[in-house]
Amino acid sequence: MNLNLTEKIIIVTGGAKGIGLGICKVLAAEGAIPVIVGRAEADNQIAVKEIEAEGGKALTVVAELTNPEACKNAVNQVIEMCGRIDGLINNAGVNDGVGLESGDYEKFVASIHKNLVHYYLMAQHALPELKKTKGAIVNIGSKTADTGQGNTSAYAASNGGRNALTREWAVELLKYGIRVNSVIVAECYTPLYETWINTLENPEQKLKEITAKIPLENRMTTAEEIANMVVFLLSDKSSHTTGQLIYVDGGYTHLDRSL
Numbered sequence: 001m002n003l004n005l006t007e008k009i010i011i012v013t014g015g016a017k018g019i020g021l022g023i024c025k026v027l028a029a030e031g032a033i034p035v036i037v038g039r040a041e042a043d044n045q046i047a048v049k050e051i052e053a054e055g056g057k058a059l060t061v062v063a064e065l066t067n068p069e070a071c072k073n074a075v076n077q078v079i080e081m082c083g084r085i086d087g088l089i090n091n092a093g094v095n096d097g098v099g100l101e102s103g104d105y106e107k108f109v110a111s112i113h114k115n116l117v118h119y120y121l122m123a124q125h126a127l128p129e130l131k132k133t134k135g136a137i138v139n140i141g142s143k144t145a146d147t148g149q150g151n152t153s154a155y156a157a158s159n160g161g162r163n164a165l166t167r168e169w170a171v172e173l174l175k176y177g178i179r180v181n182s183v184i185v186a187e188c189y190t191p192l193y194e195t196w197i198n199t200l201e202n203p204e205q206k207l208k209e210i211t212a213k214i215p216l217e218n219r220m221t222t223a224e225e226i227a228n229m230v231v232f233l234l235s236d237k238s239s240h241t242t243g244q245l246i247y248v249d250g251g252y253t254h255l256d257r258s259l
């Protein structure tokens, strides 16, 4: 299937590692030009080299997305560099364990900035260009919005917010033909996941227990599997799909856990 993404300029926040990098690689393989917006110049450059080694093209902008001004500057830099924006993938975030007992007001608000506020700002600043190109938006979300996890109030709240914004923007942007969808992730082994599992007691045992409960094939979802859905939703092959939350999770969130 030709996804018609050749030379399309797609912003991917947090595109240097994990799920974001997986998305950039699939975009590049489809002939698109992902623009990695990430905080660490060195990581961004390593990601570009990896994509180029696989025969693709990618660009980068350095931005710490918790800084609202940096979000605006990042979008402006993409417009200066490329002259257009054909799609936005909001992906950067961190499960930072700010709970009711472990957190406080400052930590809670800071986590909302790490996980939710920049989703809004990137969409707001990219919107004038997306209106011109009828570009699509895909938000990455987490099962924690549905299932809870414990000790991660701000991350769970942010993911509830990501889901709500997906439906809200799908409605607000109908008039421009801009589609907005979410891909919800449950268990995908990335640098972030590794950091999280290592905060638990006996991480190896815990990983085995989690993996055994993933209904389809008792394995983690790969970044590429998530990316394939994201890129399809971004492309005009999903031209009548908007406001949807798609769970790419091997059935983990919705199927019977005793399977």
Ligand SMILES: NC(=O)c1ccc[n+]([C@@H]2O[C@H](COP(=O)([O-])OP(=O)(O)OC[C@H]3O[C@@H](n4cnc5c(N)ncnc54)[C@H](O)[C@@H]3O)[C@@H](O)[C@H]2O)c1
Residues within 6 Å of the ligand: 013, 014, 015, 016, 017, 018, 019, 020, 037, 038, 039, 040, 043, 063, 064, 065, 066, 091, 092, 093, 094, 095, 114, 140, 141, 142, 143, 184, 185, 186, 187, 188, 189, 190, 191, 192, 193
């Ligand atoms: N890994 C999972 O199992 C899982 C599960 C559910 C949801 N998610 C979601 O997927 C998204 C990506 O997760 P991942 O596991 O690939 O993470 P990761 O930490 O492995 O990669 C994220 C990348 O984004 C960058 N980044 C993060 N916050 C940033 C900021 N404020 N400014 C600039 N750059 C920033 C990081 O430096 C890193 O390069 C997150 O939003 C997370 O909520 C992941």
